[in-house]
Amino acid sequence: MKVLILGAGAVGGYFGARLAEAGKDVTFLVRERRREQLRERGLRVQSVHGDIHLQEPQLIVAGEETGTYDVILLSNKAYHLSDSMESIAPYVGENTMILPLLNGIAHMEQLWERFGRERVLGGLCFIETTLNSDGDVVQTSQTHEAVFGEWSGGESERIHLLKETFAGTKATIRTSADIQRDMWQKYLFITTLSGITTLMNSAVGPIREAVYGLELTRQLSEESASVMRKIGAPIDTDIVDKQMKIFMNQGYGMKASMLRDMEKGLEVEADHLQGYLIQKADQLGVAVPLLKVVYNNLKVYELKRAADK
Template identity: 40%
Template sequence: MKILILGAGGVGGYFGGRLIEAGGDVTFQVRPARARNLAANGLVIKSALGDAKLPVRTIEDAQGAGPFDLVIVSCKAYDLAPAIEAIAPHVAAGAIVLPLLNGMRHHDDLRARFGAEQTIGGMCQIETTLSPAGEILHKSEFARMVFGPFEEYPPTPRAQAVVSDLATLCGSANFSARLLDPVDQALWDKWVMIGTLGGITCLMRGATGDVMAAKEGRELIEELLQEAISVATENGYPPSADYLVNARKLLMAPGSTFMASMLRDIEKGGAIEADHIIGDMYRRAHEFGHDANVLRMVYCHLQAYEARRARGGL
């Protein structure tokens, strides 16, 4: 199986590098500056699970490349539109698309552009960042990828074969992986978690433990969590009781330094996935008739940050 990964940042670079270690045939489609960095230094991973320095193949556009069996999209949601156009020639040549983004709206966008038969669902759980030198810094011992077909869109024989081959390859890779058929519940569970985590830590500009130290901090986290749960439930995917027990443990641990990557992006003055993660959840809640007052406040807060950033006011 030939795999193309769009992007070689913290997510795409980490999982792509581990797949190469496992013997995978992996190519990265990257921008020119990143291509030069990788050519000069290799793909460098620094992790408690094992460091790596790997020579990698890169392309800067789709001309003359491939064909590929699978395209893994690992960009941020605000880069999805150009990413779709960048991978379009590969998909036209028969590649199956696996996105590793947060939220759900990108699946609709990908299906609208390429058709349900060439897209599968996926998500990852990992804490990584890219160093100024282009090294992938894995900041915990947790790295997990989940993927599979959607309940509403049964896979074609080709997509099923690609998914099966990926599962086999991941079985030898230095990260946890799980093939789920269907994958929908896992994607909704992740959105409930990341929506609550991103929302509360960005709104309060602190880690979950900092919020817990505030008067009524726990109550505010719970209110936002309930709003996220209501959206998943209205869409037919309520989180299980066991999942919520674990989610509350992570979100409400006193003294925890747990925070969303979106808060780190804000602290660096960077672009954020406000509309994709929080805005889309708020819109869905509103469509179902829920007030979602905390989601509304979070979304307004993030839009104000984006407006200030756009005018150069940071």
């Protein structure tokens, strides 16, 4: 199968490199500046699971005519989704599968509207990656997992074929028969983790040690989960307890990617993650006071970032 990866950043660059390393037919759709960088340096991955150096990765820039692809993997930030959809549109054929690995849920409706429900799979990933100053992918977590499946559940013939295509890589790429549940529960975790670390401007270790750190983390998770339950999201009844255990087991210096982005002065996904849940909470009459504090903190950051520009 022909695989197109949108971008060659921290997430797409990592999983795309792992696929290419395993001999899969992988092309990266990148901006011109990134293409020149990759042509000069190659795509390099520094990983706890073994380094990769693709000297001549297959690269295209949006608009180049290469035909359609069997699967297009999206790993962009939510605030780039509109541009990303326009970039991949020429490469979407009748049977193309679009696999988004974005955080949250709101992007699914936009992808369905643009490309049709039948083309869009559910997907998510668990990984800690970033780009260094040379444009290399730096991957630091023991977990490097991507999950995908039919939004309606079960395992279809095309999911089976895609599973075979992704087999044999050094990353964990697996299917899920209940991808909606997996995506909502990942959404809950990342909303809580990004919210508490950005609010406290801290990695998880000091938050756990502070006098009210765990209490506030649980409150944020409970508020977010209460909105999801009101929506009818398929989350486990004991999901907050489960995710607090995960939070307790995170490395002392672990930071949400949103906090790392703030430290670099980059855009954040406040509207896509916390903002989406607050919008639903207001519509449904669910009280989320701490979630609104988190969101307001992120919006203040955005205002200051815009003023600095």
